[in-house]
Each structure stands twice: as structure tokens, then as C-alpha cells.
Amino acid sequence: MSPDLIVGALAFLFTLMIFSYLIGDNPLFRVAVYVFVGVSAGYVAAVAFRQVLLPNLLYPLVNGTTTQRALLATPLLLSGLLLMKAWAPLSRLGTPSMAVLVGVSAAVAIGGAVTGTLLPQIGVTINMFDLRTSTSPFTALFNGAFILAGVVTTLVYFHFGARTTADGSVRRFGLIEFIAFIGSIFLAFTLGVLFAGVYSAALTALIERLYFFGTFFGLG
Amino acid sequence: MRTVAVILAVLTGLIVLLGYFFPVLSGVQTVVLSWTIILAGTATVVGVFSLILVHFNKVTRREKGSVYSVLLLMALFVTFIFGITLGPDDPNMQLLVNAIIVPVESTLMALLAVTLLYAGVRLLRRRTDLMSVIFLLTAAFMLFASATLPFGEISLLNNWIRPWVQQVLALGGARGILIGVALGTLTTGLRILFGADRPYGGK
16 A cells, blocks of 8 residues: 555545534544544654754754853753653742743743734824825725724723722723724624634635545545 | 742843843843743643643543543654654655644634534524624625625625725724734733743742
């Protein structure tokens, strides 16, 4: 048997097992999912070892210069402590390593949020009103106003500051409640468009899988 | 241990953050980032090891569904050993990916077409308010307007209404969500760097 045939047969088998979920949760579906999780986890661990730990830590420690080795002493110690996380009695020793991981991730996330999302998104919303670059100023102004209204009202929708009223219930301020209502309409449009996009992608995947069935049996 | 953890989190976080603004710190920032990449790799291995422990305990205790755990462990070990010896880029490893990972992911995505449709119908039955109606009508309209119709395209739909809904109405909400997420990330990140939040266990 050629490797391609084995791969095709396995792919067919796993596709069928996953599709069996359409008749409800069943052992075939579970077998496919558990094997999938196992293979994915094994693959991820192999990638982490071969492409991260081996070239960045283990190989330089064995073959690197003295400076390289000295610089790697800290990540080696922190990695050793992090491994303790896997064993409950010593898991507290892994806290400093987790702290470094979380601290650096927070800093990277702040940098990414400010330079990658906040500034560009705010900038592009403001630029909608730059009539010099627009061929149709009225349309640009009209659309820009709608988008600005969408941005502001959506942000207000996620404002959950509230106060207790005379009857004891907790409510948002009346004006905020009204703006949030408009924001919910913008959100409904946004989520509807996103839903349609995801649904189109899912339909494409479904058609591709059905086409795969056809080609597997030589019908395509 | 807690104080050490807080100091490490704040110190390394500030070095990386300040490295964005002060070029003089970029060298130290690079070193700290390379250490963190190594730690992230180790954390991945620890995560997989934790998964092995959970399923190994299930098998030794002969819990319900432990047969599936045996399959998971076998699949994991075989893939890991082949991955370590051959390397993830090896053509034989790619055969494994094409035989199991790609078809399962693709079929799960295909199942989404059915479950999303079911979820849409359930939403209309359970919660018939203005937001749900607009959400479902927009989704149905977008699908209809982007489909290839047997009688050709309707110019008003394809060239005017659909782009306007997509690029004005939906864009406003999407931009609001993005800015909201970024503000949330910024706040959470700053709370960690100020030591107010300690999700790494330093209570």
C-alpha cells in the first residue's frame, strides 16, 4: 500500500467518525476526538522541543560560547523551576517562572494593544472625516458619522457602571442606557456580519469534505 | 516566594515595556524576550505533561471512558517520539498531519455549518428581541447577498446595501469591539505590571 493511500484512508475514516456526531455523541466521535487531541498535543510538544528548546537553550548550552552559556543560566534555572509546576507538591517553585512569563506577556500585550490596535483604529476613525482625501465629501462625512456613532455607542454598551435606584434595583444612568441600546443595534449588525462570515467558512469546509468523499471513491 | 514573583513580574514586564519607548533598553528587552520564548516552550511541554498525568491517572483508576484516555496517550507518545526523532517538518510527519489533524479540523469546521444553523433557529425560538432579530436578519441578508444567485446578481444588494452594511454599520460595531478589547488588554496588563493583579499565584 502506498503512503498516499494510507493517508487517504485514515483521513476518510476520521472524517466519517467526526461526521457521526450528526446523529449524536457516540463512541466513534469520541475515539476520533481523543486521538486528534493526542496527536495534536504530541505534535505541539515535539515542535516546542525541536524548534524552541533545542535551538535556543539546549544546543547553545552544549556548543555555545561562555557568554552564551552565562546568558542562558537564567532561562535554564527558570525552565527547571517551571517544570516543577507539573508535580503538585513542588508546584509552588514554578511561581517565579510563571511571574516572568506573565509579566513579559503583559508588557507585550500592552505594546501590541496600543501600537497595533488602539492608535491605528482611533486614527482610521478620525481620518474618515479628512475630506481632502475623499472624492465624495458628503458620503465620507455621512459614513464617517455612522462609524463614529457605532464606535462610541458600542463602547458605551460595555460600560457597566450602575447605581442603586430608590426601589432598590441596580440600573445604569438613563442616557447611558439609551446610548447602550443604540450600541446593541450596531453590535447586532456586526455580529450578524461576522456570523455570516463564519457560516460561509463552515459551508466551504463542508463542501470540501463532501468533495473529498467524492474524490476518495473516484467520483470527482 | 510571593515577593520574589511580584518583583520578577514587574521588573521583566517594565524592561520589555520600556524597551518599546527607549532604544537604549532594546538590547536588554531582546534578551528578556528570548528568555520568555524559552519559558513559553517549557510551559508548552509542562502543559502536555499535565495532560499526560490527567489521562494516566484516569487509566490507572479505571475511570469511565479510560479506553479513550489510552488511545489519547498512545497517539500522543507515538506522535511525540516520531516528532522528536524525525522533526516536525519531516515529510513523514506531514503525512501524519494530513491523515489526522487536517481532516479532523476541517470536518469539525464543517460540523459548524450544522450547529450554527441549529443555534440560529434556537436563538429565534428562545429570545425574540430586537437585537436577535437584527442579528439573524443581517446574517441571512449577508449570506443571501454574497451567494451566486441563479438569476444573476441584484445590483442594489451587491453594490450598495451589502457594502454599506458591511463597511459602515458592522465596521462601527467591530471597531468599537476592537478598541474595547484593546482598552481591556491595556488595563489588565497595567494592573499586572503594577502588581495589583497576580495571576501567576503570588496572592
